[in-house]
Structure formats: C-alpha cells, structure tokens
Amino acid sequence: MSTRIAFLKGHGTENDFVIVPDPENALVLGPAAVAALCDRRAGIGGDGVLHVVRSAAHPEAASMAAEAEWFMDYRNGDGSVAEMCGNGVRVFAHYLQHAGHVGEGDLAIATRAGVKTVHIAKDGDITVGMGRARLPEGEVTVSVGEHSWPARNVNMGNPHAVAFVDDLAHAGDLYTAPPVGPAAAYPDGVNVEFVVDRGPRHVAMRVHERGSGETRSCGTGACAVAVAAARRDGADPAVTGTPVTYTVDLPGGRLVISERPDGEIEMTGPAVIVAEGEIDGNWLENAAG
Numbered sequence: 001m002s003t004r005i006a007f008l009k010g011h012g013t014e015n016d017f018v019i020v021p022d023p024e025n026a027l028v029l030g031p032a033a034v035a036a037l038c039d040r041r042a043g044i045g046g047d048g049v050l051h052v053v054r055s056a057a058h059p060e061a062a063s064m065a066a067e068a069e070w071f072m073d074y075r076n077g078d079g080s081v082a083e084m085c086g087n088g089v090r091v092f093a094h095y096l097q098h099a100g101h102v103g104e105g106d107l108a109i110a111t112r113a114g115v116k117t118v119h120i121a122k123d124g125d126i127t128v129g130m131g132r133a134r135l136p137e138g139e140v141t142v143s144v145g146e147h148s149w150p151a152r153n154v155n156m157g158n159p160h161a162v163a164f165v166d167d168l169a170h171a172g173d174l175y176t177a178p179p180v181g182p183a184a185a186y187p188d189g190v191n192v193e194f195v196v197d198r199g200p201r202h203v204a205m206r207v208h209e210r211g212s213g214e215t216r217s218c219g220t221g222a223c224a225v226a227v228a229a230a231r232r233d234g235a236d237p238a239v240t241g242t243p244v245t246y247t248v249d250l251p252g253g254r255l256v257i258s259e260r261p262d263g264e265i266e267m268t269g270p271a272v273i274v275a276e277g278e279i280d281g282n283w284l285e286n287a288a289g
C-alpha cells in the first residue's frame with residue numbers, strides 16, 4: 001500500500017502554500033517533488049512549499065535550535081530554495097498554532113535568513129519581526145516592453161528590485177520575469193515589485209517573484225516596498241527617530257509595514273489554513289521522477 005503524507009493548504013494575503021509537516025525531517029523533498037506539489041493542474045497547487053521541520057533535525061537550522069524549535073524550510077513553486085518568505089512565516093506560525101505546537105503570543109521561527117520573532121494576536125493577525133533591510137549601492141533598472149524604470153535594490157534576506165510606476169498595468173501580464181539590470185546586482189535572481197501611490201504612506205503593488213512568477217502577495221516584497229517608499233519620501237526613521245508605517249495593498253490583500261528607528265521592520269497581516277489532507281506517496285515519487 002502507498003504511503004500517505006500529511007499536508008495542509010494555506011495562504012497569507014493569497015500568497016498560497018502547500019504545508020508539509022515533517023518534524024523529524026524524514027521526507028526527501030527535492031526540487032521536482034516541490035514543483036509537482038505546487039503544480040496547479042497536476043498537483044495541489046501553490047506559490048511555494050512550507051516544509052515544517054524541527055530545527056534540531058535540519059542541518060541548515062541545527063545551529064538555531066536553542067533559539068527556535070521550528071525551522072521554516074521554504075521552497076519556491078519551481079523547487080528552488082529561497083532565504084526567506086514573509087507571508088510564509090505568518091502561515092507557518094498559524095500552522096504551528098493550528099497543530100497545537102504553540103499558543104497565542106510570542107514565538108521564534110528559524111529561517112534561512114535567521115531567527116524571526118513572531119507575535120500571534122488574539123484576533124488572529126500575525127506580526128513578524130522581519131529584521132533590517134539592506135540597501136546595496138548602485139542603480140538598477142527594471143524593464144517591461146517599452147517601459148523602463150529606475151529601481152531601488154532592497155535586500156530583506158532575499159533580493160528585491162522596487163520600481164515606482166505611474167500605473168500598475170504598465171507591468172503587463174508578468175508571465176515572464178521582467179528584465180532587471182545590471183545582472184551583476186542580482187547574481188542569484190531577483191523578486192521585482194511595481195508600486196503606485198494610493199495616499200499618504202499608502203501604496204499598492206504587484207510582484208513578480210523569483211521561482212514562482214506573479215503572485216497575489218509577497219511579504220518580503222511589501223517590506224522592501226515600504227523601505228523604498230520611506231527613503232523616496234524622505235522618511236528614514238533612523239534620521240527622524242520615529243517609526244514609519246506604510247499600508248501596502250496587494251492583489252491578495254493588505255499588509256502593514258512599520259520600520260523602527262533602529263531599522264527593525266515589522267510586518268502585520270493575516271494567515272489562513274484552508275484544507276488538510278493526505279498526499280499519495282506513490283504519486284509524489286512518480287511525479288518527482
């Protein structure tokens with residue numbers, strides 16, 4: 001008889017994930033298996049996989065085990081590994097609560113971008129301490145068709161290029177990754193954000209994610225956008241000494257991003273579990289080749 005592998009499906013502002021609980025890291029989840037799970041026609045469907053592993057059981061996270069019991073082994077929908085996923089951390093925390101591993105309040109989650117502090121509020125909203133943004137020097141340019149824009153290089157543990165545009169429709173269908181130059185600025189690829197203003201400290205964005213294509217939301221992308229908007233608006237909290245908060249609207253919902261004077265960024269938004277079930281182990285083995 002075929003083995004059955006437990007899974008859940010969840011999303012954070014419609015950035016959707018296949019959640020695979022595997023506390024002892026017993027599963028072999030290679031790139032082809034991840035891509036098969038994320039396939040929206042032949043698999044379960046998702047922008048990525050949240051592989052839920054005890055930090056102590058994963059070689060990339062064992063050094064964080066004393067600080068954070070659980071490691072978010074995040075993979076993009078094409079099977080590639082990414083350093084960090086902001087919406088993923090909220091959904092991961094929500095899963096831990098759903099499974100009875102943690103309660104409301106504070107917890108720490110290990111990621112490839114370090115340990116993230118998370119607060120699960122009574123109303124279900126989840127706030128993640130996303131760490132500090134890095135702003136590498138140098139001009140970058142984003143292009144789509146005949147349009148091209150200067151963009152801000154922002155690193156939130158993973159790489160982003162943030163372009164302020166007149167109209168989100170100018171980003172086109174985003175079926176393919178928009179060219180970003182110079183290539184040397186992003187040796188490992190890049191997530192690209194297109195941003196318009198909606199009001200004072202209120203923006204809207206679309207995103208093309210490395211390894212997943214256009215998604216309905218990107219948490220690290222929203223943080224990168226808030227930082228880029230604050231610098232553009234002359235609102236650097238390190239200079240003014242007061243936190244700066246931006247509301248970021250995405251196709252899949254709203255995130256609130258605050259940057260404190262010490263540079264620490266907090267992201268608040270929802271997380272939802274929509275289903276749970278079992279994967280046919282034979283199917284996954286065959287699909288993964």
Ligand SMILES: N[C@@H](CCC[C@H](N)C(=O)O)C(=O)O
Pocket residue numbers: 015076081082083084085086087088158159191209210211212215217218219220221
């Ligand atoms: N959707 C995520 C980001 C996932 C990783 C990204 N595609 C990358 O390759 O860096 C988020 O919510 O931050």
